[in-house]
Amino acid sequence: MAELNTDLLIIGGGVTGLCTAYLCRKKNIDCTLIESQETLGKKWRLAGGAMGNMTNRTISPEHYVSHNSKQAKKLLQTLFKSWTTEHVLAFMHEMDMEYEERDFGQIFCKKPVKNLIGTLVQSLAKTRILTNEKIQSFSCEQKDPKKHYIIQTKTHTIRCGKLVIATGSSAYPQLGASDFALQVARKWGHKTFPFRSALAPLLLPEHSPLLGLEGISLPVRMKSFRDGQEKADPCGIRALLFTHTGLSGPAGLVISCLWKDGETISINFLPEDNLLEKMHDTANGKKLVKNLILPLMPDRLAYTLMPKDLQERKIAELSKKDRERLIASIQNYQFIPKGIDTFKKAEACIGGIELDGVTANLESKLHENLYFGGECLDITGLLGGYNIHFALACAHKIASKI
Ligand SMILES: Cc1cc2nc3c(=O)[nH]c(=O)nc-3n(C[C@H](O)[C@H](O)[C@H](O)COP(=O)(O)OP(=O)(O)OC[C@H]3O[C@@H](n4cnc5c(N)ncnc54)[C@H](O)[C@@H]3O)c2cc1C
Structure with missing residues (x-):
């Protein structure tokens, strides 16, 4: 069993996790990312018929739903102030990806989104990435003033000072989706809404x-x-x-x-x-x-x-x-x-971690240095690039706080 100490641990190598790692890497933060699947960004690769509908010209809270619409509106307004459509276009440019605009203001990659993910993963060469890792238990050292989080996988005991949960929702379990984020949130005292399929027939x-x-x-x-x-x-x-x-x-x-x-x-x-x-x-x-x-x-x-x-x-x-x-x-x-229709046909989920439990920086109000980002939160975008935009906005917000 290998012991691993890291400043920041990100769980989930999808849109939020990979982009948080990328932005933290730029800040020279010692970062480790673990992903349960062999391949990173599996769901992202399929997005928008493999062409990734990355954002929309009309990003605003009215294109999202939540059990707590008042809090969602407040949070989204904060996130979108510092993460606009133009920021996504700039990120795509950084990843060497051209874009094309389709109807309803939808912005897609001009080439398969897997190319963008490939460039992103290459830029993480110096980040510790553990794929195919199954988490067996998670805990935190309450007595430690710095409150270390401890994650146990089959092969590693990982201790970290900051923990980002970016494991998405239960939509598309055939690609590794899970409700892991809800298990963590519940265990550590957060209120959650069970996932139910959305963007499904x-x-x-x-x-x-x-x-x-x-x-x-x-x-x-x-x-x-x-x-x-x-x-x-x-x-x-x-x-x-x-x-x-x-x-x-x-x-x-x-x-x-x-x-x-x-x-x-x-x-x-x-x-x-x-x-x-x-x-x-x-x-x-x-x-x-x-x-x-x-x-x-x-x-x-x-x-x-x-x-x-x-x-x-x-x-x-x-x-x-x-x-x-x-x-x-x-x-x-x-x-x-x-x-x-079932999770197998759903592109997203309604439900997730209750928004009152997180700050505007997406940090848990109950546990310092614990962050939740992306689809695991109780915010769901309607069709049109709103979900990837939201996941990227979460990554940006978390990375700027860390
Ligand atoms: C077929 C399809 C097409 C879509 N098309 C679009 C689109 O074009 N535009 C758009 O805006 N949205 C689209 N979506 C939705 C979008 O992909 C998601 O909202 C987005 O990926 C959410 O990002 P995330 O980082 O929260 O989660 P994800 O990208 O799902 O990443 C979560 C990661 O965590 C990993 N994970 C899960 N459990 C564990 C665990 N216990 N331990 C370690 N890792 C774990 C998963 O394997 C996954 O890699 C689509 C979804 C699907 C299914």
């Missing part, structure tokens, strides 16, 4: 008419609501993709972050059309309902949504109630999802 109820439409994709506007309270994607209209069990694509993934058990989902399948106006237009009066709707969306979806008894009727013959029924079926389609 919404599962349709068992007999939903929308089952069987897999493969269809179209732009929609979605919201989740209960008791008069509504939540919607701040980006508005996005593409929805039907799968064989549920709703995915950017619109489905974002709404999975906003939806809570039991809430109703409403979908506007023609978000840019005014159906009522079209029905009042005398030029459409002689048209059959189906001939008005079919050109506007994929046939299979149109036949599923249109009430059967109205499809062959002429527009001019519809009563006010019929028109309302038709509009509701297409522009305010409502259902209660069965749930959200």
Whole structure:
């Protein structure tokens, strides 16, 4: 069993951990990083279809959710003051990576993100990195005035003065994701919210008419609501993709972050059309309902949504109630999802370490020199580069405090 003393120990070699190590290295801090997997940044390598959606032109707290939205807003405002979109672009430049901007202000790598990770890891040549390390126990020496943390792995006993927990969330366990951060936080007195999958497909109820439409994709506007309270994607209209069990694509993934058990989902399948106006237009009066709707969306979806008894009727013959029924079926389609797909399909998690337990520098309020950063905190970004931006912002904040 090897003994190892280090000033700073970072647990987790993903976005937050690697970038904290990089920034601390620049400050000549004696640093060790341990990662449970053989490969560093496994999840990051897959991000954005392997092209890494690293940040967004519109970074603001409204693109994040948390159980404690007031505290999240305060923390995010502090983090984003010193870590902006421009800082991510500068970091990408440092890592020899060009970027390209796509819709909704999303900024991706121009080449696979694994190249950026490769450059980053190369720059850590002088940092002690232990991969494939399984942590067996963790403790702290309460009596020691400097309060050393002790981490026991199969091969090492590591003592450190400062400890950063950057082990992410449970999303994508097939890549090594774990709830280790929550175990540490709970053991040391922090309040936590259990992880649940987010940025994952919404599962349709068992007999939903929308089952069987897999493969269809179209732009929609979605919201989740209960008791008069509504939540919607701040980006508005996005593409929805039907799968064989549920709703995915950017619109489905974002709404999975906003939806809570039991809430109703409403979908506007023609978000840019005014159906009522079209029905009042005398030029459409002689048209059959189906001939008005079919050109506007994929046939299979149109036949599923249109009430059967109205499809062959002429527009001019519809009563006010019929028109309302038709509009509701297409522009305010409502259902209660069965749930959200498993961690295996989730790009992120809701839940994590309660924010009241950490300072604006992400240091534990209960234990000096213990830091939590990235997805293990109770903050989740919606789709669009917000999660990587947040993880990088955490790394920057922690490294500037250390
Ligand atoms: C398929 C997919 C695509 C995504 N695409 C994007 C995107 O394009 N843009 C975006 O903003 N976000 C994206 N995300 C989300 C983003 O990858 C995460 O939010 C981000 O990686 C979180 O960074 P982190 O450092 O907190 O955690 P991670 O990057 O997950 O790093 C945590 C690390 O800790 C390690 N670890 C876990 N437990 C232990 C342990 N006990 N001991 C040691 N090490 C441990 C893990 O193996 C991992 O390497 C995507 C996620 C997935 C799954």
